Amino acid sequence: MMITAISRQNILLPSRCITNVTFKNWKSSRASESETNVRTGNTDLPDYNTTVDIHTHKLSRPAAPPPRPGPPPGVRWEGLQDLRRRTKGSLIPETLKQMEQDEDFKLTAEKLKRLGQKQMTREERKQRQRALNMLGAPDFNQFWLEQKKKENVEDKETVLKKNSIEIVQANIGLYCNQACNHCHVESSPKRKEMMNREVADKILAIMAKSPSVHTLDITGGAPELCEEFRYLVKGGKQLGKTVIDRCNLTSLLEPGQEDTAQFLAEHQVDIVASLPCYSAKNVNTQRGSGVFDKSIQALILLNELGYGKPDTGLKLDLVYNPLGGFLPPPQQPLKEKYKEELWDTFGVEFNELFTMTNMPIKRFNDFLHRRNELQGYLELLVRNYNLKTIDKLMCRNLLSVNWDGRVFDCDFNQQLAIGMTGQGQDKVTEISVFDLESTDDVKGMDIKTDNHCFGCTAGMGSS
Numbered sequence: 092m093m094i095t096a097i098s099r100q101n102i103l104l105p106s107r108c109i110t111n112v113t114f115k116n117w118k119s120s121r122a123s124e125s126e127t128n129v130r131t132g133n134t135d136l137p138d139y140n141t142t143v144d145i146h147t148h149k150l151s152r153p154a155a156p157p158p159r160p161g162p163p164p165g166v167r168w169e170g171l172q173d174l175r176r177r178t179k180g181s182l183i184p185e186t187l188k189q190m191e192q193d194e195d196f197k198l199t200a201e202k203l204k205r206l207g208q209k210q211m212t213r214e215e216r217k218q219r220q221r222a223l224n225m226l227g228a229p230d231f232n233q234f235w236l237e238q239k240k241k242e243n244v245e246d247k248e249t250v251l252k253k254n255s256i257e258i259v260q261a262n263i264g265l266y267c268n269q270a271c272n273h274c275h276v277e278s279s280p281k282r283k284e285m286m287n288r289e290v291a292d293k294i295l296a297i298m299a300k301s302p303s304v305h306t307l308d309i310t311g312g313a314p315e316l317c318e319e320f321r322y323l324v325k326g327g328k329q330l331g332k333t334v335i336d337r338c339n340l341t342s343l344l345e346p347g348q349e350d351t352a353q354f355l356a357e358h359q360v361d362i363v364a365s366l367p368c369y370s371a372k373n374v375n376t377q378r379g380s381g382v383f384d385k386s387i388q389a390l391i392l393l394n395e396l397g398y399g400k401p402d403t404g405l406k407l408d409l410v411y412n413p414l415g416g417f418l419p420p421p422q423q424p425l426k427e428k429y430k431e432e433l434w435d436t437f438g439v440e441f442n443e444l445f446t447m448t449n450m451p452i453k454r455f456n457d458f459l460h461r462r463n464e465l466q467g468y469l470e471l472l473v474r475n476y477n478l479k480t481i482d483k484l485m486c487r488n489l490l491s492v493n494w495d496g497r498v499f500d501c502d503f504n505q506q507l508a509i510g511m512t513g514q515g516q517d518k519v520t521e522i523s524v525f526d527l528e529s530t531d532d533v534k535g536m537d538i539k540t541d542n543h544c545f546g547c548t549a550g551m552g553s554s
């Protein structure tokens with residue numbers, strides 16, 4: 092009955108049969124006749140014509156994937172209207188204007204003047220400690236040992252120690268064209284500290300004697316605006332290392348930086364860039380007015396050079412950090428969302444997205460404290476402590492170097508002036524690059540953890 096029912100209709104063969112075939116007036120009595128014809132090749136099937144000279148058969152190349160949909164020729168992406176004009180000129184005057192008007196910046200500047208940098212950092216540490224005491228949380232190292240015991244982790248390590256160093260991170264200066272309100276290094280156009288050639292040369296010399304180091308990670312401030320940036324890039328590349336530029340994107344559009352993006356592409360520098368949202372409002376709230384447009388314009392420029400595109404080898408990764416005192420969403424779905432939003436609105440592409448937890452230090456600590464949210468945020472970090480992050484903490488395999496040559500376990504410790512130390516002639520002293528021959532000299536040293544470290548162990552980690 093079923094056969095009769097479909098026999099009067101068109102039948103679509105599976106797609107591998109390539110074509111639609113119409114069987115008309117099918118009668119069951121013709122089945123055996125058709126079978127015979129198929130065997131002998133005597134059929135009227137439209138594609139039953141493959142030659143028996145099978146040695147002449149060739150496979151065609153697979154079809155290229157369809158291009159991503161974009162606007163029709165001549166029509167620009169909606170988000171690009173007028174962008175080039177809007178992003179002309181330096182961001183610095185706007186940043187300075189905001190610093191003068193913003194209440195948070197004014198309070199910090201006044202406190203800095205009154206207490207000095209050292210005393211301010213001490214006070215900040217006390218604020219965190221008080222908040223942790225209120226929660227009944229022990230110090231970071233003690234907490235780690237307790238968690239290991241709870242989860243029956245059997246190892247003998249009682250203090251975190253440095254493994255073989257794989258990454259040298261150079262913070263080459265605090266000068267920046269932006270002054271973001273979450274900045275953990277308190278950079279701005281007002282900071283003038285910068286690395287000199289002597290320190291840069293010593294970093295390269297140490298790397299040359301450290302085969303375990305595969306990457307030179309250059310950060311700031313806005314590193315491209317610092318004096319030794321290009322020298323270090325070229326030196327790192329000559330040593331055959333991967334070089335990363337922690338780029339704020341807008342620096343690429345500053346007057347005098349017109350060839351910087353080209354320079355980065357020519358030297359195959361990997362770019363890791365902050366973009367804490369795909370919406371202008373959120374980015375400008377966190378990083379300053381006008382930053383979003385300039386960031387997009389810089390991303391377009393980098394895409395034009397091949398960054399973030401398949402098969403160019405030019406890596407462009409973005410970094411997300413939350414707007415306020417909460418944990419970041421899961422990385423993979425957020426990356427998909429970013430890809431969709433940035434492509435659909437601006438035609439922008441990138442490789443990976445990394446999520447970072449805000450570290451409760453410096454401007455972000457002040458921001459939380461002023462809003463009376465510091466204790467709540469620390470509670471969140473402690474509540475979401477994840478023992479699995481410990482082996483991946485950046486302080487394990489990274490050596491952080493300050494603009495003046497002092498060395499630290501990580502960039503956060505650097506900003507809190509918690510330096511690595513060694514035994515001098517008669518006392519413990521801070522170490523600088525000038526005390527090291529190779530990074531093997533710091534392997535096995537104790538890592539200096541403190542109460543801010545809960546920011547690295549919450550959720551999926553942050554290093």
Ligand code: SF4
Nearest residue numbers: 267270271274312339
């Ligand atoms: S977060 Fe980065 S871009 Fe923003 S002020 Fe600090 S160093 Fe500059």
Ligand code: SF4
Nearest residue numbers: 485486501503544547
């Ligand atoms: S802040 Fe993070 S990376 Fe730095 S020492 Fe603490 S745990 Fe390690």
